[in-house]
Amino acid sequence: MTRRGFLGCTLGASAAFGAASPLFVERPASETGLVWTHDNAMSDAHYLPETLGPGCAFLDYDNDGWMDIYLVNSGPADFFKPAKPLRNALYRNNRDGTFTDVTDKAGVAGGTNFGMGVAVGDFDNDGWPDLFVTGYGNCILYKNNRDGTFTDVTRKAGLECPGWTTSAVWFDYDNDGKLDLFVCSFVAYGPGDRRACGVNKLGKGFYCIPRFFKPTASFLFHNNGDGTFTQKSAGTDIAKSMGKGLGVVAADINNDGLMDLFVANDTVQNFLYANRGNGRFEDISLPAEVAFSEGGQPRSGMGVDAADVFGSGFQDLFVANVDQEMFSLYRNQKNETFRDAAHANGVAQSTRLLSGWGLKFFDYDNDGALDLILANGHPDDMIESYSPAVKHKEPLLLFHQEDGKLRDVSKTAGPVFDNSYAARGLAVGDFNNDGRLDVLIGVNGGPPVLLENRSGEGNRWLGLKLQGVNCNRDAIGAKIRWAAGGVVRSRMKNGGGSYLSSHDPREVLGIGKAEKIDWVEIVWPKPSGKVQRIQNPPLGRYITVQEP
Amino acid sequence: MVLAQSPEAEDLLKQAIQLHQSGQVAAAIPFYEKYLSQKPESPLALSNLGAAYARSARYKDAIAQYTKALKLQPGNVPVEMNLGLAYYKAGQIAEAAARFEKVHKAMPAETQPLLLLADCLLRLGKYSQVDTLLTPVFRNRPDDRAVAYLLGTALIRDQKTERGQTVIDRILRDGDSAEARLLLGVTKLNAHEYPAALEDLRKAVELNPKLPDVYAYYGQALQSTGDPAAAADAYRKALEADPMQFQANLELGVLLKDEQKYDLAIEHLQRALQLRPGHLDGRYQVAAIELQRGRADVARQQLERIVKEAPGFTAAHVTLATAYYRLQRKADGDRERAIVQKLTAETQAKQQKGINIK
Numbered sequence: 089m090t091r092r093g094f095l096g097c098t099l100g101a102s103a104a105f106g107a108a109s110p111l112f113v114e115r116p117a118s119e120t121g122l123v124w125t126h127d128n129a130m131s132d133a134h135y136l137p138e139t140l141g142p143g144c145a146f147l148d149y150d151n152d153g154w155m156d157i158y159l160v161n162s163g164p165a166d167f168f169k170p171a172k173p174l175r176n177a178l179y180r181n182n183r184d185g186t187f188t189d190v191t192d193k194a195g196v197a198g199g200t201n202f203g204m205g206v207a208v209g210d211f212d213n214d215g216w217p218d219l220f221v222t223g224y225g226n227c228i229l230y231k232n233n234r235d236g237t238f239t240d241v242t243r244k245a246g247l248e249c250p251g252w253t254t255s256a257v258w259f260d261y262d263n264d265g266k267l268d269l270f271v272c273s274f275v276a277y278g279p280g281d282r283r284a285c286g287v288n289k290l291g292k293g294f295y296c297i298p299r300f301f302k303p304t305a306s307f308l309f310h311n312n313g314d315g316t317f318t319q320k321s322a323g324t325d326i327a328k329s330m331g332k333g334l335g336v337v338a339a340d341i342n343n344d345g346l347m348d349l350f351v352a353n354d355t356v357q358n359f360l361y362a363n364r365g366n367g368r369f370e371d372i373s374l375p376a377e378v379a380f381s382e383g384g385q386p387r388s389g390m391g392v393d394a395a396d397v398f399g400s401g402f403q404d405l406f407v408a409n410v411d412q413e414m415f416s417l418y419r420n421q422k423n424e425t426f427r428d429a430a431h432a433n434g435v436a437q438s439t440r441l442l443s444g445w446g447l448k449f450f451d452y453d454n455d456g457a458l459d460l461i462l463a464n465g466h467p468d469d470m471i472e473s474y475s476p477a478v479k480h481k482e483p484l485l486l487f488h489q490e491d492g493k494l495r496d497v498s499k500t501a502g503p504v505f506d507n508s509y510a511a512r513g514l515a516v517g518d519f520n521n522d523g524r525l526d527v528l529i530g531v532n533g534g535p536p537v538l539l540e541n542r543s544g545e546g547n548r549w550l551g552l553k554l555q556g557v558n559c560n561r562d563a564i565g566a567k568i569r570w571a572a573g574g575v576v577r578s579r580m581k582n583g584g585g586s587y588l589s590s591h592d593p594r595e596v597l598g599i600g601k602a603e604k605i606d607w608v609e610i611v612w613p614k615p616s617g618k619v620q621r622i623q624n625p626p627l628g629r630y631i632t633v634q635e636p
Numbered sequence: 637m638v639l640a641q642s643p644e645a646e647d648l649l650k651q652a653i654q655l656h657q658s659g660q661v662a663a664a665i666p667f668y669e670k671y672l673s674q675k676p677e678s679p680l681a682l683s684n685l686g687a688a689y690a691r692s693a694r695y696k697d698a699i700a701q702y703t704k705a706l707k708l709q710p711g712n713v714p715v716e717m718n719l720g721l722a723y724y725k726a727g728q729i730a731e732a733a734a735r736f737e738k739v740h741k742a743m744p745a746e747t748q749p750l751l752l753l754a755d756c757l758l759r760l761g762k763y764s765q766v767d768t769l770l771t772p773v774f775r776n777r778p779d780d781r782a783v784a785y786l787l788g789t790a791l792i793r794d795q796k797t798e799r800g801q802t803v804i805d806r807i808l809r810d811g812d813s814a815e816a817r818l819l820l821g822v823t824k825l826n827a828h829e830y831p832a833a834l835e836d837l838r839k840a841v842e843l844n845p846k847l848p849d850v851y852a853y854y855g856q857a858l859q860s861t862g863d864p865a866a867a868a869d870a871y872r873k874a875l876e877a878d879p880m881q882f883q884a885n886l887e888l889g890v891l892l893k894d895e896q897k898y899d900l901a902i903e904h905l906q907r908a909l910q911l912r913p914g915h916l917d918g919r920y921q922v923a924a925i926e927l928q929r930g931r932a933d934v935a936r937q938q939l940e941r942i943v944k945e946a947p948g949f950t951a952a953h954v955t956l957a958t959a960y961y962r963l964q965r966k967a968d969g970d971r972e973r974a975i976v977q978k979l980t981a982e983t984q985a986k987q988q989k990g991i992n993i994k
């Protein structure tokens with residue numbers, strides 16, 4: 089064999105091997121112990137809440153430095169009486185790739201509502217994550233007792249959110265150092281509001297399109313700092329905006345130091361609440377060009393996220409919509425307006441036939457640039473009868489950022505991306521502490537899917553657990569900059585995002601093949617607003633950084 | 637007084653006619669042109685040159701010659717017919733319809749101008765006029781499939797489903813045909829029975845892919861059943877057969893706009909608007925593209941006219957508000973936004989009274 093022939097064979101084999109190496113692999117329940125299954129309560133009547141759950145979360149409830157998992161189930165409602173008790177699930181991370189169900193001991197099984205989603209946040213700044221569970225019927229606030237158990241403090245906290253709540257976000261809107269709470273309200277779905285949408289051509293009942301239900305106003309609760317909350321929506325644009333909220337993310341879209349809110353609504357326009365200070369939120373969604381499609385139509389917004397995707401120093405926005413509408417990637421123009429860049433990044437083309445829910449911008453291969461994962465599935469289980477090109481169960485999508493553009497790499501990301509799911513919630517977190525962010529997906533009517541990240545071999549990273557002292561303990565709103573290999577990157581620690589779900593609160597800073605991080609700078613959220621710089625931090629591990 | 641014709645000019649005309657009659661149309665044209673440079677008021681030469689241009693697909697030139705000929709000989713029915721055909725082929729359907737109408741009035745028993753007039757009216761969306769024109773004809777000639785097909789199409793597009801069904805039944809008596817399948821498919825599209833419409837239209841395409849409009853409706857069925865890529869292909873096939881097919885131009889324009897292929901989208905939308913200049917959605921799509929291309933003031937002007945004509949057109953108000961905001965006209969933007977909110981609330985109230993439709 090000639091030298092050229094030998095090299096050709098070697099390179100060919102290498103390319104083939106590279107193509108076959110999955111970026112993510114599914115970890116089956118038989119290995120992980122995550123044997124819980126979502127009960128979507130599907131009925132012949134096709135009640136709408138059946139098709140919208142479930143959410144999921146990565147959280148470290150016992151503060152052992154390993155991500156645990158929380159999963160939300162349906163439950164009793166005026167339209168559903170479960171044959172056997174249904175429960176949410178808390179799984180403790182055994183630090184060996186397996187999990188143990190600790191739900192009953194922890195006292196977080198729910199069972200009092202038709203559960204939807206979960207938002208994790210340390211509302212009492214004690215350093216232990218608390219749980220807020222949304223759903224149809226009521227919401228639940230579980231306070232972490234710091235001993236592996238939780239207490240339902242909903243009533244004591246004054247958190248009343250009747251109706252049907254979906255995604256929620258913890259964030260400090262008034263920079264008083266305490267996490268406030270925004271809760272998306274979906275549609276009016278009480279027995280008097282509910283409607284049967286008839287029988288379709290197949291002789292079956294079907295899920296009503298949300299367009300046919302009355303919109304509702306979402307909730308904004310101010311944290312009083314004494315374990316109680318006060319609803320503060322009244323008089324604001326939040327109370328005036330009648331929406332059908334499914335997804336929310338808190339981010340500072342204009343870099344004024346105040347956290348704004350972006351809400352994805354289903355079949356009505358999205359809302360972008362600019363935080364003007366003193367508790368005033370102004371809906372600027374229409375002038376900002378994120379309310380409607382470019383054709384002037386409201387879309388069916390479900391999942392959302394915000395991130396400085398392209399390194400402009402400003403937060404871009406993302407919305408996952410229903411099939412035919414294509415998902416939106418709104419590029420921040422730095423003047424409180426946005427332009428949809430979904431086409432320029434191949435996102436629109438890849439999502440034309442998909443309906444998206446959970447999603448997250450994250451640097452899956454630690455090369456320093458943000459990538460994107462999308463969980464999809466059509467809400468209507470009979471969609472294939474009406475629209476043969478659209479499927480009820482849909483594949484996940486993975487985009488990799490290259491040269492400032494996103495590229496759909498799903499087809500080469502591993503066999504799991506060939507599968508189809510009725511995916512809903514999605515949370516990103518590093519369950520095995522290897523610095524590569526893994527993915528958890530809530531599946532409607534099925535077991536959760538845990539994807540282990542195998543990508544980015546050889547890329548270096550640093551994990552940060554930020555611990556606020558004057559600011560909110562979770563440091564939501566912190567800005568992180570880091571320099572490595574002659575490149576300075578930045579990231580904001582946003583609140584919420586995705587759909588019904590909560591991510592690992594730690595930030596992983598990827599630097600690719602750079603040898604070291606020269607410095608990390610943290611601008612802590614107000615009230616302190618302190619700037620902290622760490623020179624030559626260690627690599628390949630998580631460190632806790634406390635606000636000075 | 638008739639002046640004697642110069643022998644040179646007469647030779648030119650003679651040669652032109654000989655070439656024309658022997659099928660050498662391109663060669664005949666310069667002889668006609670030269671003859672007309674000497675004798676510009678010859679109706680025969682003008683008409684013949686028009687025909688030669690039309691044979692060479694130079695429809696605008698043909699129209700100019702036929703128009704001059706008609707000025708010299710008003711009411712010349714064959715020239716009127718040829719002018720109508722030239723307009724028709726140039727995609728100027730409204731002008732074609734006006735000419736065919738004149739011919740039809742002059743020769744009511746002739747089938748060709750009648751059918752061409754009906755076809756033009758269909759393409760212009762004037763369905764009730766087709767109904768008026770063809771219903772008496774259908775009564776007298778129920779076995780005329782062309783009449784039945786055109787009338788059935790007009791009735792179904794005009795949502796006169798029951799009467800349309802009668803006409804379809806008449807066509808179905810002759811067995812399965814592309815025409816019948818197309819009409820059934822369109823009926824089902826109108827009734828939002830998309831998968832069933834898709835089946836009929838797929839069959840119609842199989843039976844006769846050259847049937848006018850068949851690919852345009854097949855495209856609509858594909859789009860309605862969630863396959864925009866296949867729909868775009870179908871629209872392109874419709875436009876290969878008839879570059880001036882209204883629906884295919886409009887729908888393909890919108891799909892291309894969604895893909896941000898604005899230049900191509902505008903091309904198709906403008907062709908659609910050439911057929912139906914007042915079509916609101918077509919005009920709105922063009923305005924929305926202007927905004928996306930950064931021409932906010934052009935878009936504003938177009939949108940202001942649209943919302944004046946259609947004050948309940950919510951999407952147009954949304955886009956107009958956006959144009960105002962981009963032009964830093966906040967007060968105007970806020971005013972439009974308030975209209976959007978009002979219209980949205982009204983729409984929601986109506987939707988919540990209605991039932992879900994699939």
